[in-house]
Amino acid sequence: MTSDEKETIYNLLKLSSSWVYGYKSPKFQGDSIAFDDDVIEFVEPKPAPSSDAMATEVPQSEAIDIESAPPKVTGQQPSDNGGITIESICSKISTCRNCVLSNTRTNTVPGEGVQHPYVMVIGEGPGEDEDKTGRPFVGKAGQLLDKMLAAIGLSRTTNCYIANIVKCRPPMNRTPMPDEANACAGYLQAQIHILKPKFILAMGRTAAQNLLKTNTGINTLRGNWLELQFGNEKIPLMATFHPSALLRDERLKAPAWQDLKKFREKLLAEKPDYAEVFYTQQ
Template sequence: MALDEWLVEELGFGPVWVRRGTHADAVPAPAGSGEAPIETQPAPVRAAMEAEPVAVENQADTADARAPEPPVAPDDDLPWTDEAPSHAPAVTVDVPEDIDALDWATLSERVAGCERCRLCERRTNTVFGVGDPEADWMLIGEAPGENEDKQGEPFVGQAGKLLDNMLRALSLSRESNVYIANVIKCRPPGNRNPEPDEVARCEPYLRRQVELVKPKVIVALGRFAAQSLLRSEGSIASLRGQVHEYRGVPVVVTYHPAYLLRSLPDKAKAWADLCLARKTYADALAALGVEAGADKAARR
């Protein structure tokens, strides 16, 4: 199957054939295209999409705020609203003096027994990371959800399947040439956003993981991961489309896969972000005088 056909089938980036509706169901065609207005989703699909909750800055002050989010199957773990900014204060905590000297095995053991914050009290497993420890690509998400907490691996369930499909479209895989980690290694209760002190106490582990992997590019998955890595309060919309930096490594920001499960139109934006990450990776190799596809030793 050709790549473009695969993207249409797996990621939903292609056109959707729908029944023609009324004028209210159409959107204008691109300027200068000479095409007729494009029909949107049919009524049943459109109604389902319109029923999704919308993030608002202050729901108490918004008269037409939508109803509370309906229950979601635990397999999805969808606490994110990637478009909304946050305003968490910065917190400074003590960093273990030996953290920068830990190898992979010792670092993993340290995380497994970590009690630096109260998240340890209710976890089932810590979620250290998964993938190639010498990968050129590193993906960083927010925190474990229910399924990750049970299995001890990041990005499982429906969001994990979508992420795997996105990686496959770039000829990447968590088994061979990608390393995946989270900002937080323990699941916050109820999948809430981690508190600033929890982030500060866990960040040294992530920093050491980045130092050990030595990636050529980092993809920050979701608002919280992006804000934590970049020390920013910006929304996804303001952080996308640019190349940022974390400790000397280029960072590209995109939506969290769990968010994309709820916001299908943003899949196309996520694909554009991944294409920017691919270009950033190619530029990093070119700066080293290495061609894409060279063996790993040559890239290091």
């Protein structure tokens, strides 16, 4: 294979991977790879003038394995985002037609919160109120979520960012289908990559199962410290009941409160002043 052929294939793979992620793919961090020819063209030699003529052996270059380096997600420098911002991701979401949910939406609901959140709260998907306003968690379940977060010193205006697995409302608020969740996965990954939250709070079964790639039920997952593998990083994650589940069954409020207290204990251990901004702005 020639160097030009290698470069063409590499660029196609890089473009495809970046499209899936919604930002510069962590699998393709190098921009200055030099490819060599593997193909040696055979040229019929001219008759040697004498038996003493020297034969020159042309070494064959080794193929370059572009997948040999493990995926890496870093993010301490702004350049790591490749110029992608939360605003540009929101703009992409607003014109997205990757799944059938785009056919029935009123507004896309990309997310809302601070630019450098200590906690990222991830739910299932927009409801009727969210679809009307373009904002996440603003209906009755959202009002309860705000109270739940405030009880442990968290808020979308001070130290949190709130998003969903899918960015468009499923009809009749049904659970998102796997293909719909997959269609939005790149946007959510991009948001996590840019925001770099220290912790993730997954609200409900759909959020937890999609983030952790598991079929385990919420009753088993909730209240335990788990990890979201993200590139080379592991983000601590806890799942609890979705606020809408608490509105349907008040018996779930007590265990949900136990989960939140456990979540707060971890936050305090890692960053004792995490809630200072929240309390000073109340």
